Amino acid sequence: MGWNSWNAFGTKIDEQLVKDIADAFVNLGLKDVGYEYIVLDDGWMGMQRDAQGNFIPHPEKFPHGIKALADYIHSKGLKFGLYSCVGDKTCAGYPGSRGHEFQDALKFAEWGVDYLKYDWCYAGLMNAREAYTTMRDALYAAKRPVFFSLCEWGDNQPWEWAKEIGHSWRTTGDINNCFDGSKDRYGVVQIVNLRDQEKLRKAAGPSHWNDMDMMEIGNGGLSYFEEETHFALWAILASPLILGNDLRNISQETLNLIKNKDIIAVSQDSLGIQGxxxxxxxxxxxxxxxxxxxxxxxxxxxxxxxxxxxxxxxxxxxxxxxxxxxxxxxxxxxxxxxxxxxxxxxxxxxxxxxxxxxxxxxxxxxxxxxx
Structure with missing residues (x-):
């Protein structure tokens, strides 16, 4: 349970924005009902690595660096997440982790990262299982506990192999800000129905979950009834509850929905069976x-x-x-x-x-x- 920057902001993120979101996150009571992660998606890094091959945070967006931001998030009693990609570039064209997996994992540990979303762009002919295993091993070697979120889009049936590698795996391409999408533009309905849910649910359980992507609740593309259904289905299907809206501008109606303790209890049910x-x-x-x-x-x-x-x-x-x-x-x-x-x-x-x-x-x- 947490928040990710992509759906609302894309790569238009910066240090002050994330701090403001973290402040709102706590002030709105989201931490009190179980949300805990603040995750920076694509666009946090500079366009080049340094002379030693290390990631450089974007100097204008994050002038005080990632560790200072992670420390701020941790001071709020929250956990901090970051994004990278298996290819040599991220989906937005920034440096990826290919060939730098162990170096990057050490840097993430140094910065205090608690969650890694690992994307699948510019993968070329890479084997998905091996690519994600390499980063898993790197995270283990760095010796900092990290929630490992595989963002492979379901192209290589991760539900058949990913539970030994990560804690969650994406089952489809990216969600869009709509309820009824199309064949190539996934809305809530397409995300739920694209895959054979019987196959998916066999793989899910405590500490390893099918991930139907961040939620679009609060982004204006869904009616309130559609937002309710979106939230309910993510809870029924045991998908991570990752918010993707601007928490600085949220209606009371939407806030009440995402703080609904009865539905959150379904999502977080300790039996751990996907519906x-x-x-x-x-x-x-x-x-x-x-x-x-x-x-x-x-x-x-x-x-x-x-x-x-x-x-x-x-x-x-x-x-x-x-x-x-x-x-x-x-x-x-x-x-x-x-x-x-x-x-x-x-x-x-x-x-x-x-x-x-x-x-x-x-x-x-x-x-x-x-x-």
């Missing part, structure tokens, strides 16, 4: 579910039709089974579960009655079922 799509009912209402600790379940009803829909869901007789991890929940009128609405934080009765509500286009209903 899945259970069914599609009525007028294209998708049902996403996730087994939780203590035999509880999270359920998200998401209206994917292009018009409002009246949800009428009969619990009685339904049986939801996780065939991979062997969790199961069955509904009958004499064995009812309590229902909590995770958006309103209110109880909604039990599963012995038909669930009824109206869902606008792209709106969702996020529930927790418990005894």
């Amino acid at each position: 899945f799509k259970y069914d599609t009912v009525q007028d294209n209402i998708e049902i996403w579910v996730r087994p939780l600790i203590n035999n509880e379940w999270a359920i998200c009803f998401s209206n994917r039709s292009d018009k409002p829909s009246e949800l009428n869901f009969e619990w009685n007789g339904k049986n939801i089974k996780d065939n991979i991890y062997n969790y199961e929940i069955s509904f009958s009128n004499d064995k009812a579960y309590k229902i909590r609405n995770l958006y309103s934080h209110k109880e909604m009765g039990k599963t012995n009655k038909v669930l009824k509500c109206k869902l606008e286009k792209n709106q969702s209903l996020m529930l927790r079922l418990y005894k």
Whole structure:
């Protein structure tokens, strides 16, 4: 859980901006609900390395250097993240880490880096597994604990090999500031549906997660209902909750959403099982579910039709089974579960009655079922 600079700012980052974001991060109470990382994405470095081959922070953007900034972030009780790339250049054309992996890892440790996002641009004919293993070994050798985030875009099926190398791996290309994107411009819907979620969820678990990219909540491209659904699906699918908006200018409505403790609890559930799509009912209402600790379940009803829909869901007789991890929940009128609405934080009765509500286009209903 944390914040990354890319979605809102691209390479237009500097020392004061990041300090201001860190201040807002704490003042808004994000640290108090579990967010902890401030991550600098592409564009923090200068265009050349020094005579010894070391990274040089961009002298105009970061005149006091990266360690001073990391120290400031740490003084706030937060963790500091940085970006690099497997190629000889980053995606934005700055120096990458190819051929400098162990040198860079030592520099990251010297600066106090706690999180490394490692991209896949200018990789040429490199083998992805070997390239990321090299940086993993470099981070180990530097002897500073670092969360290693593989940003390989899912091109080489990292869910099949990455859990021995890093803590999270991207499953798709970059997200865009929209809900319904296109084949080549991924919105929330494309990010969720591009890959076979059954294959992905087999690989996920505590300390190794499928990463559906930073969130676009608060960036103006989504309606509020779409932001709710975005947040709910990232929680159901156990994707890291990395914010990507300008925290200095955030609406109270959006702040309340990203601080929603009930949904955060689903995201951070200690059982550590990624959820899945259970069914599609009525007028294209998708049902996403996730087994939780203590035999509880999270359920998200998401209206994917292009018009409002009246949800009428009969619990009685339904049986939801996780065939991979062997969790199961069955509904009958004499064995009812309590229902909590995770958006309103209110109880909604039990599963012995038909669930009824109206869902606008792209709106969702996020529930927790418990005894």
